[in-house]
Amino acid sequence: MRIFVTLLASLFGFLVAHIPGALLGLLVGSIIDHRLSLKSWQDLRDRLPVFAQPHISAQQVLFMLLGHLAKSTGRVTAEHIQAARFEMQRLLLTDAAQKVAIAAFARGKACRLHELRGSLKLHYSTAEQTEKLLMAGWRMALAEGMPTAKQRRILHQCAQWLACPEDRFCRIEAQALRGRLRPLRQRDELQAALELLGVSRADTWPQVKKAYRRQISAFHPDKLMGAGATLAQLDAATEKTRALHQAYEVARKHWAKSSVSNHI
Known part of the structure; x- marks a missing residue:
């Protein structure tokens, strides 16, 4: 039942303005709950950028996303692994950094997408960083051929979190698909x-x-x-x-x- 923000807003409203404040908080909180589709207190916690884990590096966040994209097809294939290795080569990662990336990729296979939200916003705040992240995501999505609808939804959600305009997201998608022709x-x-x-x-x-x-x-x-x-x-x-x-x-x-x- 989606009542997490509703309860908090109602309680806050009561403390500020008693019954009228509680009623207003109830209304506003219910709207927010409906929009966010929260299912647990942990879900609410994970949605807040303040809970992003700063000790997770930008590269770790990237490979967690790649792992999540790969697993979203049902199973991680040799093509997905090869695509991840290709990203490591593009980034010129050292042997030690590759081990960290591999661990992040494995972690991403088991995580929920919204768990990455805060860390993505922390490390990929500029348009240039966002584009590089999305291009890497598209390369993973294209590892086995055409991307699935679920993979596109994942990348589209990441783009929205990072305030990437719809037109820019579509241009990045088109650029990735043109590369697929080669x-x-x-x-x-x-x-x-x-x-x-x-x-x-x-x-x-x-x-x-x-x-x-x-x-x-x-x-x-x-x-x-x-x-x-x-x-x-x-x-x-x-x-x-x-x-x-x-x-x-x-x-x-x-x-x-x-x-x-x-x-x-």
């Missing part, structure tokens, strides 16, 4: 295409087409235009559909060759 040229084209489409080599061509149409329907910018989307949101959707079109063509050529081979 693996189609740098490594196994087919495997990269299948990851983007969310299918495997064992699937049939009708299953591949169904997966492609489902994702196109979800991400096509035409759907957003009628919903009042911003230019940045349309840009992100365009990058997604462009990647899906490219992946579909790679898959179509592969299944066409397989069909010819099966009839020889």
